[in-house]
Amino acid sequence: MAKHLPSHVSNDPALATALSDRLISDAERAGFSPWEVQEEVDSVFAVILAAMANTEGGHAD
Secondary structure (H helix, E strand, C coil): CHHHCCCCCCCCHHHHHHHHHHHHHHHHHCCCCHHHHHHHCCCHHHHHHHHHHCCCCCCCC
């Protein structure tokens, strides 16, 4: 996920929506239903928005 996030702090809901949509599409191509993803996290949008706002952790290797 980190390689798709902006390198700067952002709270852009349009970007978070686009990344959420991409995540769901990628999951479907990998054989997961959107419901399976939603079972793991309450809101893909909220997780991505929180990741975009994270200034402490940096990007994963």
